Amino acid sequence: MEDLIPTFLFWIKELENYNFVQLCTKPSPTAWSLGQLYLHLIEDTYFYLEQSTMAASTDEHIFEQASPIAQAMFLSNEFPDEQIEGAPSNALIPQPDSKQQLMNDLLLLNKEIWRVNELISSSPYKGKSKHPGLGYFSAQEWLQFADMHFRHHLRQKKRIDDFLKMSSHQ
Secondary structure, eight states, rough: OOHHHHHHHHHHHHHTOOHHHHHHSSSTTSSSOOOHHHHHHHHHHHHHHHHHHTTTTOOOTTTTTBBBHHHHHHHTOOOSSSSOOOOOGGGGGOOOSSSHHHHHHHHHHHHHHHHHHHHHHHHOOOOOOEEEETTTEEEEHHHHHHHHHHHHHHHHHHHHHHHHHHHHOO
16 A cells, blocks of 8 residues: 555646646557546556455455466566556547546545555455456455556556657657
8 A cells, every 4th residue: 555655646646747638649549548548547446446345355265366477476566567468348448538537536546545445454354356367366465456557557658658749849
């Protein structure tokens, strides 16, 4: 949690630097815009928080393990330094309705992060829930995974930022 908050606040602060046109500009037809990236991060983080809540509400799956790949990620506290092909549903992420919508969604997500953190810190349970491809995570590991996911997308954000800088100079 102590890592997730500064990472998350960075993304909120960064949103202030863009206008709506920039947020909807795609570097290529198959790439995401920053707005789509923000929507992806918000949606996935809600999923991670739901999983964290489930794990903190039970002792089920307590002896299950994360996959070796996930264990290595948790140990290094980061995703592999590579572009990861996401789920096919990622292609369906819409453009945001407005910059204000993104900000409102981030502020609501911030409240949910704090709520889940409170639940975890007061919960007697030590259960785990299953990640679709990486095995079982504890409630705390889900928060760590959320932080790692935000930081993983910083590289993508930089590529989009570089594209926006180049296109504004033409």
